[in-house]
Amino acid sequence: MYNLGISCYYHDSAAALLKDGHVIAAVEEERFSRKKFDDDFPHKAIQWCLDEAGITPDKIDSVAFYDKPVLKFERLLDNYIAVAPRGLYSFLDVIPKWIHKRLWIKNDIKKALKGFKGEIIFPEHHLSHAAHAFYTSPFEESAILTIDGVGEWSTTSYGYASNDSVKITNDIRWPHSLGLFYSAFTYFLGFKVNEGEYKLMGLSSYGKPKYYDLIMENLIDVKNDGSIHLNMEYFAFTYDKVMTSKKFSKLFGIEPKTRDEKTLQIHFDIGASAQKVLEDVILKMVHHIYDKTKMKNLCIGGGVALNGVSNYKILSEGPFENVHIPPSPGDAGSAVGAAQYLYYIYHKNPKDTSDNTQLIQENVYVGPSYTDKEIKVFLDSKNVSYKSFDDTELLQKTAQPIADGNVVGWYQGKMEWGPRALGNRSILADPRRANMKDILNAKIKHRESF
Structure with a gap:
């Protein structure tokens, strides 16, 4: 059985092909287009996956797209209505892209796969993250945590998984997003959103968290279980192309840093403060999930799982015995996650954890190679x-x-999967x-x- 997974139209578009549940090919479109963080439909990545397997589209049993576009479009419309009349320029830029292209992903898939006659399914965004986190792990059962900017409505979710089942039991919803909170500071400190978050993580180690209390008192309300509520007066991402409002700048006493502007100590200190807030919130989440599930294993997915400093805190200070994070936990990785959801959950095939070495090889070294x-x-x-x-x-x-x-x-050998x-x-x-x-x-x- 061949299953194809696809992610695209936001950032890091990718394709992945599974044979009987085993990842045999996975690659981001940018590897062929040479366009960094390419978000277009992954024509070249899909074709490479098929060529690598030596098959034609008619051999594919079913296809999974990594989220539900209609639900995401619903959230966009709901948001623009809620913030009107602000957001008009963003509305005029974004909505035509959805009406003319992004809502018709099923047609794009059929056009790209001439001869394919199988089923196309659309698992929810955070389920794709969760499936990728769990089915790349060596665990028979595990607690699940996914954190990113936003999927359809969810920005954070947790639950549990075992064998052919992944259950999301709780979530945090738009616009209250830990990922977008961190991206707001990424923007404010002069980096590009969805690209420069790792730079913010690096910058933070050169500062002191002097603004931690200021952030906690004004920007974000954090409960003991790790649930959050953003003070949207300070954020602009619901209605503008920038992430922060003028009130955000006034709070810190500086304007958003430009790319060419010199990095000052205040920038390092703000970065350190944002990083500490991120770590503390995630630790609260992790402890709450452990209290609720009492499991010894934790699998983490979503783009925030690329924050290595936070991951170390989870491992060293968290209650779980074992923590697994796939090499590509973000949206590109959800091409694999969607295909894994399709094979293990939708088609009810059992998970095989008998060969951990094979698991590593299949989920790390699955890209192009040349003789x-x-x-x-x-x-x-x-x-x-x-x-x-x-x-x-x-x-x-x-x-x-x-x-x-x-x-x-x-x-x-083969190219690594992930960043x-x-x-x-x-x-x-x-x-x-x-x-x-x-x-x-x-x-x-x-x-x-x-």
Whole structure:
């Protein structure tokens, strides 16, 4: 049985193909389009998945799209009515995109899969996150926590999972979103929303949480169970293309930082404060979920699960014995999650946890790869000089330049799934050198020093 999962039209569009529940191909559209965070329909990613499996669309049994577009459209309309007359320009920009394209995803899928005659289903956004978190884990049963900006209506959800069942029991709903709270600070500190949150996490380590109390007293009401209520007077994302209001700027005494503006200590301190609020809220959520489920395992999904500092706090200070987070917990990963929902929950197939090594391989190294022959043909076509080495000589030739302070681009096997370099497409450098981080950021990554 082949099942195809698709995510697109928000950010990080992707496609994933499962065979009898095993992930055999998964890749983001940006890997082919070369457009960072490409959100368009993943034509190229789908075609690569089919080519990798050696099948045509008529062999696919069923397809899952990662959320419910009609429910999401309902939320958008409801929101614009609620904030009117504010939000007119946002309405005129967003709604035509939905009416002309995003509501007709089923037609897009049928056009892309000529010959496909199977069923197309639409699991809810946070169920796709939950399925991806659980079915990539080695657990037979687990508590579930998903946190992101927003799906259809939910922004955070929790529940439990076992075998062929994932149950969402509670959620927090739009506009009260921990993910959008963090994205508001991402915007305010000069980074791009849905792209720069990891930069905010890095920036926060250089500051002190001096504004923690100010944030807790004015911006966010947090209950003991981790549920939140945002003070929407300070946020503009319900009606504008920016995330924060003028009242937000007045609270901190500065205007939103521009990209080229120098990062000052106040920016580091605001970032540290926002990060601490995020960590404290998530810890409250985690403790509440443990009290309710009494399970020893926790699986976490959603884009906020990419916050590694917060994840460490969950592991070190949380009550769960085991914590699992998939390598791509955000929306791209939900292409796999939707397909897993389709196979395990919709079609009621049992989960197999007998081979943890296979689980890791299937959910990390599932992207494109190229043979030595293919690489040589490409290099020859571009008149690029190269040398070939056996494995032993290759390791020696690689280790010495690294020891000498050089930076090496390392390629092997299949591309990793998700935004983290995990050994197959990696930049290697000597961590013993005090200035190496600055060299990488300045010369390779072309990003901020932190």
